[in-house]
Amino acid sequence: MAGSVLALPQNIPLERIVAVALERGYTAQGEMFSAANMARLAQEVFGCQVELLSGGLDEPNRCRVLQHLISGCPLLVPYDEDYNHEPCKKRGHKAHWAVSAGLLLGVPGPTLSPDYEEDSELKGLFYPAPDKPPCLPEDPPEAIYLLSKQGKSWHYQLWDYEQLCESNLQLTELAPIRTTDGKVYVVPPGGLHAGLCGQSLLLRP
Structure with a gap:
């Protein structure tokens, strides 16, 4: 899903992604309990830049x-x-x-800058x-929703940003x-708390 948002020059089949994850020892059953391993996997199979964030969203x-x-790049x-x-x-x-591919901001005021x-x-x-570099609105948003999708769902959904923040911070x-x-599952030292809690990935072409 993230690869389609990145608009890669060629489609990377799911079977290839899983095969690399198995070869590298990142997974045993398809699980991925390490954000660092997910970052390495994305870099290898997509040839993209990956920034690993910690400390929550x-x-x-x-x-x-x-x-x-807002620049059009996906968040994992x-x-x-x-x-x-x-x-x-x-x-x-x-x-x-989950992959987030966009956002909806509730901004107060009747007008926005000419960037919109x-x-x-x-x-x-x-x-x-x-025709202009995308930037955040000057006024802080009153509501934030992410356009997100999980692999088992058929459609993208709008998720409340705070709910996703809270969910991401309690993976222990x-x-x-x-x-x-x-x-057998591949679980990093320190378990989910060390491998996933408060972490996310920014992917760029």
Whole structure:
């Protein structure tokens, strides 16, 4: 999903991504409990730049994440997946990866800078102007939603930014069922708390 957002010159099949992850010892069953390994995998198979963020999606990383998304590049973020694929808090027992490909900002005030153009049909909806470098609006947003997708879902959804922040920051435990199902998983030293908690990836071409 992230590769399609990056608009790579050629499609990288899922089978190739999984094969490299298995060869490098990043996964055993398809799991990925290390953001650092996910970064290495993305760099190798996509040939892209990857920035590993730690400390969560909120400050001091919030502006960097929003600017990254507004420029059209994807964010990879681990979180706990609820029954409807949206973020929840299960202490990491439902940990999955999602890709965010855009954002919707609720900005106060009737007008924006010339860097933004109003939609021709939906008044009050603005897009970054195509001929100018995209930038964040001057007024701080009152609401932030990320256009996000998890691998098992059919459609992108709008996720509340704070809910995703909170979900990403509480990934601390491997699901008990995984410790008793008889399968082998690749878990980094320090478990999910060290491998996923508060971490995310910014991908660029």
